[in-house]
Amino acid sequence: SQQGEEDPQALSIQEGENATMNCSYKTSINNLQWYRQNSGRGLVHLILIRSNEREKHSGRLRVTLDTSKKSSSLLITASRAADTASYFCATWGGSGGSNYKLTFGKGTLLTVNP
Amino acid sequence: SAVISQKPSRDICQRGTSLTIQCQVDSQVTMMFWYRQQPGQSLTLIATANQGSEATYESGFVIDKFPISRPNLTFSTLTVSNLSPEDSSIYLCSVGRYEAYGYTFGSGTRLTVV
Structure with missing residues (x-):
């Protein structure tokens, strides 16, 4: 069953945004x-x-996590046409019992227009 | 991180036949995961393949339809049997290493059943 729900389902932006x-x-x-x-x-x-952890950075990516709200956000700065893709969040419950599995959300389709 | 070679990358199969998908990993891993991604959807875990034991199937997936082999710590196959058009999907294998790292995915097999 799906664990995560991404929002929005689709996002279209201009390069640089x-x-x-x-x-x-x-x-x-x-x-x-x-x-x-x-x-x-x-x-x-x-x-x-x-x-x-509450926030993490990697290059142009910034991720936040709010466990009290059970939510996360992914920010891609200065987007490029090559960033056009589907993005999925996935949760990992830990190594005990059946929690070792990754459970995926529905995904966001990002389109970056040149 | 591990590198996975998944074959075939795509296939078109006749209704009622079977397709076997192979995944070869460049390092030894305990667990390998098989996912299905139906058109426009997210990933759904089919089963977890452990070397030396029966695969563990998720709810809604059965061994007769999706037999899995795991002969050693670097290789696994998934067979999709008695194909119907509803089996048209992308199938992906994946491996992970504990909680500190993300999971690595094969490049996927796009199956079309006609």
Whole structure:
């Protein structure tokens, strides 16, 4: 079953603008991860934020996590046409029991227009 | 991180036949995961493949339809049996290393059933 719900489902922006995607989840987590998928191919891991972290940066990516609201956001700054892809959040519950699985949200389709 | 070689990248199959998808990892991993991504949808976990034991299937997926082999710590296959048009999807394998790292995905197999 889906854990995360991304918002918006689709986002279209101009090159150079910032893109913000949100993710909400339902159960407690060990960490939350963001992935990118180009044109229905394999997923690429972008960034991981642990449950005790509130913000993390990697290049043009900024991720925040609010465990009290069970939500996360991914900000891509100064977007490029090459950022056009689907973005998924995924939660990881930990190594105990059945929690080791990644559970994916529905994804946001980002289109960056040149 | 691990590198996964997934084959085939795409196939068109006749109704009633089967397709076997292979994933080869460049390092030994305990667990491999198989996902299905239906058109325009997110990823749904089919099963977890452990070396030396039966795969663990998620609700809604059964071994007769999705038999999995895991002969060693670097290789796994997923067979999609008795194909119907509803099986048209992208199938992906994945491996992960504990909670500190993101998961690595194969490049996906796009299956079309006609």
